[in-house]
Amino acid sequence: MSTLTQTSTEHAAAAKNVALRRNRWASSRTYISAAIIVIWCLLPFYWMVVTAFRDVGYTFDPTPFFTHVTLDNFATAFSSEMGNHLDRALLNSLFISGVTTVVALLFGIFAAYALARLNFRGKFLVLGLILGASMFPGVAIVTPLFQLFTNINWVGTYQAMIIPNISFVLPLTVYTLTSFFREMPWELEEAARIDGCTAGQAFRKVIMPLAAPAVFTTAILAFIAAWNEYLIASILSNDATQTVTVAIASFAGSQPHQEPYTAVMAAGTVVTIPLVVLVLIFQRKIVSGLTAGAVK
Structure with a gap:
């Protein structure tokens, strides 16, 4: 045993x-x-x-570390004498992306709430059209947009880039928020209505505070999408309204007929680091927003 x-x-x-x-x-x-x-x-x-951070003479140095360090590349990136107006381009991108995000959220929140909570004829058709618009190639409408905005003298203006950006960002906003509102329990809104709230008060005082993580996440995604847009801006902007993506693509170096790789990398670093820092600071809100509604 x-x-x-x-x-x-x-x-x-x-x-x-x-x-x-x-x-x-x-x-x-x-x-x-x-x-x-x-x-x-x-x-x-x-x-x-x-x-x-590398000296121009050592641009293609294979050493994968910070060697021959210099800050001249950042000075070249912001140098107006060479035609690099990165500072103005940053302000333009900030304004265009900010307005695009605010407008997309303003319309996207109400559209997503209606698609998720209300029953009306053609509801799924509307959602399908929104998803189809998000997959529509932007290059297919560049020429029509250029012709349209040329006829109304909008080429080189901010609205010529904000309005197309909204059309691309809005489907993302609506789709992201619809999935969240759909999983939010009806009982919360019904309890607010029983306590005497109107439909607008229940939406403003109950639904929106609970939807704050999803709205915040959607705002960041919409801002990044508008910030990175290049195709429309490259056609419809001018020297005064060009965004950072267009400005970096048209950089001039310190030497004629020489591609300013180090200056482009410096500008890319300046443009990218704020977005990375923003995501790292608010990563908890982003994760909570992306996973909100995943479990009933």
């Missing part, structure tokens, strides 16, 4: 060791996979920052 007990104990211990080894291997594979993905995604950004 003792022999059988000892054998069963040994088998149980062996099975436990096998399970532990499997769990350790599974955890190791998870960490290795995550590390590979992180390195793959951050390596171009890291190389951009390294090149931004």
